[in-house]
Amino acid sequence: MTMSLSDQASPAPGLLAEASGRFVRHRLGMLGALIIGILILVALFGPTLAPYEPDKMHFMSPFSEPTSEFLLGTDDFGRDILSRIMYGARVSLQVGFISVGIAATVGTGLGMIAGYTRRRAIDEAIMRSMDVLLAFPTILLAIAVIAILGKGVTNAMIAIGVVYTPIFARIARGEVLSVKNEEYVQAARALGATDGAILIRHILPNILPPIIVETSLSLSFAILAEAALSFFGLGTQAPDPSWGLMLSESRKFFNNSIWMGIFPGMAIMLTVMGFNFLGDGLRDALDPRMKNVR
């Protein structure tokens, strides 16, 4: 954020090192990285860290307020909310990474083909179908996909992946268009490289930064989308813990047991905030416009 032109003008010690230097100096970005780092640790070690099994019902203490026994209280079945949030982190991250992984891979692939091809018909076919997908509000499209595939966490991942595919396709196509006539691409072509090799070895590395940024930002949306789908009963199914589902279940008890909704809500908020900060930091560190300041 607080970068001076002299940073850019100094001889590059390598693009990656330069970018990571900028990222480390980006406070919010680092905060985001810290939050996400902690989250990943919780997801990985949740089963050993969690005080109870997430589904274990403590029939003697339903609706317990936060106490030393149950740090974040218990829900309507006497299940420990802290443990459920820790297990829920796995669900959220898993859904986030897999669905955005699908969107990034498929979207970038399609976008690169559309941007690189010399046949207008292929470009049009790909991008217009992406436009159709983009025309729908995201959650509505995800619900429509689930209506076709059936509910459940796996299908929720596919649905969210489908929803975010066009965004990646657009970015990738735009980037390819801007670099495909660069000298290094022409050089590669002159040396007899195939289209596939040019796309993967020469173009992809050069269009990666905006895609990385978009990936990070999409992760937060994907986690929100999973929470929303589970809230509607279409994603994760009871009794599995998912933050969205916990939030949905807590609604009925909100008058008397506010902690049932507050803590999963905070988990969602922190995670989304973390990914957004991380995405901001990455964008500022990798921003191509900055690179172009010569």
Added chain:
Amino acid sequence: MKRIVIALLLVSMLATSSLVSAQEPKEGGTLRAAWQASWESLDPHFASTEASFQILNNVLETLTFFDDDMNLIPWLAESWSRSQDGLVWTFVLREGVTFSNGREMTADDVAWTFNRLVDPATGSGNSWRVGGSSTVIEAVDERTVTFTTESPIATLPASLAANKSVAVLAKECLEDDGTIQVPIGTGPFVISEVEGTTRLVLTARDDYWQAGVPYLDEVVITPITDDAARDLALQGGEVDWIFTISPQNLETLQNDDGVVVELAPRLAYDYFGLNLNKAPFDDVRVRQAIAYAIDREVICQFAFFGLCEPTQGPTGSGTPWYFPYAPYDRDLDKARELLVEAGYAGGFKMEIMTAIGFDETLRGAQVVQQQLAEVGIEVVIDNIEFGEWLDREAAGEFDAFMLSWLGLTDAEDYFYLQHRTGNAYNFTGFSNERFDELVDEGRTLDDFDARYAVYEEANKILVDEAPYIFMYVKAEVKAFAPYVKGFATRSDSAVNFWTVWLDQ
């Protein structure tokens, strides 16, 4: 503990309701009532949901009627008698009863209504209540109707009071295409406005045959499907009366001075049915092991927040057909032993279908899941749309289905439909020769004590064979504003507005 609380509530409810009756009812006013679901068909021969039936309850009337204490009393029929061979029931109609279009009700109307009900061409799912298409209904004279059945149905008069699927209609309400959109009956209210499934208005008749009622001018019905939103609508004064509460809000509502909560033991039960056509549920020992492995007190408490009575058979203490047979107090050792005997020492995996919109099934299934895990049975819960649930139940594509049976007044309602061999609602595939003999016999008997003995044996067979695992009987809960007077919360869940008046 919870049961004591309920008992106290019931007592206090009785006390307050007798106080209320001392007051002089006031005429007029509009009651704003919130339903728990949208109505579907208003044709009584096709209605199948509570939401529809409870609207029809105030518009249509039956030959016989259950009063608020579940005694069978004359209604559109003044009296009835049965032939020696038990095959012919004769009903004598009340004089001076008019339909809401002003025309007097005659025996022809009764015959027309029931012939439409039993006609296979109509395709009503409710025709079994009078014995199905083989039953002959005839008008003997202006005021006399006979029902001639293929085999004796001793319970016909009670069956004719069961719900409004057996109410009397004026044939003028039949549309050209043979459907009924808005029925015309003899009841205290008429359906005066229907806005899709979002608003329905009942307007009081001034020529109703019972003198003095209804007190209200109008009832405006709107569905509010979300439990919490419905409770808030009552608390906020947006509506005066609600169909049911969210059980977890009981305490909050009771502590609210602006709300009166009433309870009654329901004539219904919650259960899960097993697929007897499929291993391992074809083995009675496995079914019994499941029955031993669950803790009904805990299920009642967590599935329905304790607003229920745990039971091991279908009947609860609120019906004269209560049978105290209860062999399945929780016994995990016994359950494991039975599983070992059946060859499932290592347990097995099973799926329980629950229905979206019936929250207590998903809640109950989660508790059952936890409890069965203790004997090595791994439960997977499949929470699906009710339509799909019904389809899969009918197609036999399930291990277990969880739901409830409602509106059970006669002993037969608890046993015959669901469990007799080959019956349309026998989805478990249960078949037991002695049980069939008993429930067939029960239909032909008049005398309560004789019938009680028959159904007691049938109940024992059913509980021992365990095609259904019975869990609990819910309490019927209604809530309304304190100025709503004269409403009776009934075991059969019937919503009767003609005795209601507004003290304001």
